Amino acid sequence: MNExxxxxxxxxLAGAIIGSIYALGAIGVTLIFGILRFAHFxxxxxxxxxxxxxxxxxxxxxAAGFAGPLPIAMMVLPIVMILTAGISIGIDRTFYQPxxxxxxxxxxxxMASIGVTLMLQGLIRLFAGPSSRELYFNEPKDIFRIEVPxxxxxxxxxxxxxxxxxxxxxxxxxxxxxxxxxxxxxxxRAVSDNPSLAQVTGISIETVVRATWIIGGGLAALAxxxxxxxxxxxxxxxxxxxxxxxxxxxxxxxxQPYGAIAGGFVVGYAExxxxxxWSVLLRPIARWTDNAFExxxxxxxxxxxxxxxVPFVLLILILIYRPTGIFKGRVL
Amino acid sequence: MTDNRRDxxxxxxxxxxxxxxFYTQGTAYSLRVTxxxxxxxxxxxxxxxxxxxxxxxxxxxMGFIAAGAFASLFVTFPVNQAFWDSEGPAMxxxxxxxxxxxxxxxxxxxxSGKIGxxxxxxxxxxxxxxxxxxxxxxxxxxxxxxxxxxxxGFVGGLGLPVYFGWAAAGIxxxxxxxxxxxxxxxxxxxxxxxATLGIAQIIKTFLKNADWLTxxxxxxxxxxxxVPGAAEVGFTAARASYLVLTAVMLVIVYxxxxxxxxxxxxxxxxxxxxxxxxxxxxxxxxxxxxxEIFVFGCVxxxxxxxxxxxxxxxxxxxxxxxxxxxFLIWVMVILGGPGNNRGAIFGALLVYVIWTxxxxxxxxxxxxxxxxxxxMFGWQAPADLNSRALAMRVFVIGLTITMVLRFAPKGVIxxxxxxxx
Numbered sequence: 001m002n003e004x005x006x007x008x009x010x011x012x013l014a015g016a017i018i019g020s021i022y023a024l025g026a027i028g029v030t031l032i033f034g035i036l037r038f039a040h041f042x043x044x045x046x047x048x049x050x051x052x053x054x055x056x057x058x059x060x061x062x063a064a065g066f067a068g069p070l071p072i073a074m075m076v077l078p079i080v081m082i083l084t085a086g087i088s089i090g091i092d093r094t095f096y097q098p099x100x101x102x103x104x105x106x107x108x109x110x111m112a113s114i115g116v117t118l119m120l121q122g123l124i125r126l127f128a129g130p131s132s133r134e135l136y137f138n139e140p141k142d143i144f145r146i147e148v149p150x151x152x153x154x155x156x157x158x159x160x161x162x163x164x165x166x167x168x169x170x171x172x173x174x175x176x177x178x179x180x181x182x183x184x185x186x187x188x189r190a191v192s193d194n195p196s197l198a199q200v201t202g203i204s205i206e207t208v209v210r211a212t213w214i215i216g217g218g219l220a221a222l223a224x225x226x227x228x229x230x231x232x233x234x235x236x237x238x239x240x241x242x243x244x245x246x247x248x249x250x251x252x253x254x255x256q257p258y259g260a261i262a263g264g265f266v267v268g269y270a271e272x273x274x275x276x277x278w279s280v281l282l283r284p285i286a287r288w289t290d291n292a293f294e295x296x297x298x299x300x301x302x303x304x305x306x307x308x309x310v311p312f313v314l315l316i317l318i319l320i321y322r323p324t325g326i327f328k329g330r331v332l
Numbered sequence: 333m334t335d336n337r338r339d340x341x342x343x344x345x346x347x348x349x350x351x352x353x354f355y356t357q358g359t360a361y362s363l364r365v366t367x368x369x370x371x372x373x374x375x376x377x378x379x380x381x382x383x384x385x386x387x388x389x390x391x392x393x394m395g396f397i398a399a400g401a402f403a404s405l406f407v408t409f410p411v412n413q414a415f416w417d418s419e420g421p422a423m424x425x426x427x428x429x430x431x432x433x434x435x436x437x438x439x440x441x442x443x444s445g446k447i448g449x450x451x452x453x454x455x456x457x458x459x460x461x462x463x464x465x466x467x468x469x470x471x472x473x474x475x476x477x478x479x480x481x482x483x484x485g486f487v488g489g490l491g492l493p494v495y496f497g498w499a500a501a502g503i504x505x506x507x508x509x510x511x512x513x514x515x516x517x518x519x520x521x522x523x524x525x526x527a528t529l530g531i532a533q534i535i536k537t538f539l540k541n542a543d544w545l546t547x548x549x550x551x552x553x554x555x556x557x558x559v560p561g562a563a564e565v566g567f568t569a570a571r572a573s574y575l576v577l578t579a580v581m582l583v584i585v586y587x588x589x590x591x592x593x594x595x596x597x598x599x600x601x602x603x604x605x606x607x608x609x610x611x612x613x614x615x616x617x618x619x620x621x622x623x624e625i626f627v628f629g630c631v632x633x634x635x636x637x638x639x640x641x642x643x644x645x646x647x648x649x650x651x652x653x654x655x656x657x658x659f660l661i662w663v664m665v666i667l668g669g670p671g672n673n674r675g676a677i678f679g680a681l682l683v684y685v686i687w688t689x690x691x692x693x694x695x696x697x698x699x700x701x702x703x704x705x706x707x708m709f710g711w712q713a714p715a716d717l718n719s720r721a722l723a724m725r726v727f728v729i730g731l732t733i734t735m736v737l738r739f740a741p742k743g744v745i746x747x748x749x750x751x752x753x
Binding site: 039122126320 | 387389391455459467515516519520521522523525526527529530531533534537538540541654655659662666714716719720721723724725726727728729730731732733734737738741
């Protein structure tokens, strides 16, 4: 049973955690891809930016002696999301909108977003330094243990991980109702499907674009902060997290928010299970069969160092065999 | 003709800049900067070809540079006799045979549609074959790698002359580009951007972790020089002759590129870039042409990377970073003028000089900030201020990219479109 508990901890839960992070990021990327029609390379650093804002706010509040039932960084989340959404609208106004107005090709916007990502990286490192930080200030990181009968190890979930599952669930449900029930959400889907037709029916593209950045920026801040709470705030995450998010977007189908959620979990699980040491699960089988076969010490499909290869290979396979993604997105 | 005069003025200004550097910074240092700038110019040619002439978006330049550099290292580094005397070559040969069989099996499976199998089955078969081949190869590579690391350190090189290495650099970079391009070029350009970004990270990860092949983070040095080294003819003369060599290569490539640009092939490329639909309606095979130019551009990047790495005589996988080896080159090309080879050279030389000078300048500026902050406000600067200061350069690169795109999308030396046919 111990082995099974280990698998639940290191395989199923770990995959769900990283999958949630990817899903939250990929929703933003897929909406921006669908509505503004370019791959937003600055999304990884927007996540870091959100986490960094959360860090600054939480540090300030912690210094002021503020305390509450939850970690401070979690309680300031709404403010962080609003601030990051505001910043992303500001970035759009300053850097992307002029290019869109002048009728630049989509790929020029991609390049501009790379410029933005470098600027964000530079600023974050200038103010935060290259070292990683903790988002917990003098607070205990609560750990919930669930006992499993017949095993002396326990299923463990930490407080930020539980919070991550809850906020992911809330945001996915909220997003669903927003996109399917509200006027603005429907307008966003219309613009994503056919911008000129949507414009003819009187939908304001500007409003839709703003809403896209608010959702994308807010969710990026959410994902970044939760990731930083779970592990730590690393300023140099950008491309390492960007690639799985892009993979999730494309696996799910571009412009498909539900696809992005599914893609996020597919990529998250693929990554986790590929580096998982499967010999842990084989050992009890070998015991039952009186060591009929020898279990190697490590039986991971992909060495941990090559973790980044998993989303990339997924991406390549999906591009070859099903460029529309699992949810029949658009091939742009 | 006014265009030519303008170019001449710009290059004269650049000449003055280099003269100032030679005068103030000493010959040896300036020679180093110049040689590196020329190597970067070669890489910038590759990008100018891809982005300027064909509109292909490559953000994995670092990967192609690293791949080229490694290929050249492998071909030119002295033979490691300990490896060849051990069981290593046989074991490695075994792995290679398995790779070849696996590749053949995957290829056969992917083509099994030809004998009438339904498409879902073909996909399934291909994926299963791929997975099995991967597992078999990685299972036999693992002990081989460990054995080589234990017995011989690393594989070593082939000990061939440097020029072979540079050719190999181009071939390897081009081969990788062919695979990536084959998959992504039929789709929208954003996919190519994502895929190249990914492949660059993976190549770097591989070179960093495959200790049996590259010694990983222990680095390999000294790499051989194609010209007499400092020990034989002295420091300055050695660097000067390397400079002459790179300059000659650059001029040859420039002349070839100019020929190509004005040839029907170049005209067709620009037609595809400017109006893909019209070009394909004229019967041009857009995807195939794009693949050609993508591979060709990456070949130049590989060669440029190899010349750069041989000049510095050390192969360090950690030395390849996105900022220096991808985005800096983007700045060179879009600032200089995409689609114009003179622009690429101009941009490469100017930006590289500014880039090398910016490091000491930034440190001096932040030193002032530290002193002023301490004296006037009692501010205690963080201990890692220097590394933070260098982050400022990342910011400036990003700002330059966004500003150039917005205010000078054609660069300093814009592409000239001739009116007559």
